[in-house]
Amino acid sequence: MDERAALASDHGCESIxxxxxxxxxxxxxACVARAAIGGAGAPGTTAKPLPNRAAGVLSDGxxxxxxxxxxxxxxxxxxxxxxxxxxxxxxxxxMNTREEIEQALADYRDGRLATAA
Numbered sequence: 001m002d003e004r005a006a007l008a009s010d011h012g013c014e015s016i017x018x019x020x021x022x023x024x025x026x027x028x029x030a031c032v033a034r035a036a037i038g039g040a041g042a043p044g045t046t047a048k049p050l051p052n053r054a055a056g057v058l059s060d061g062x063x064x065x066x067x068x069x070x071x072x073x074x075x076x077x078x079x080x081x082x083x084x085x086x087x088x089x090x091x092x093x094x095m096n097t098r099e100e101i102e103q104a105l106a107d108y109r110d111g112r113l114a115t116a117a
Contacts, residue, residue, distance in 0.1 A: 035066050035068055035069055035073040035075060036048060036049050036050065036067040036069070037050050037056050037064060037066050037067075038064070038065060047067055064077065088100070088101050090105070093105065
């Protein structure tokens, strides 16, 4: 089961988002403004900056702490079970093998990709 949560925080506020039990892979995407993530765990850990329109892959844990920047922040928390299959990425294309990437590039060059409706 995939989970998505869209959250917002005002300047100086922090949000604690719970990670779904089934999810082992998660990331945070800062959609509007910037934030700092993490820093609520073991002693000596500090929050890491997350710039506007950037994604941060989360380490293991049950929750994530997001602290809003000066403009506040809107962010998405995305979590899902890992695919457990190979992933190959080239430009905007994401496939399972290099051969599939090469086929996608050829399809793109030859105009065989579907157009948006």
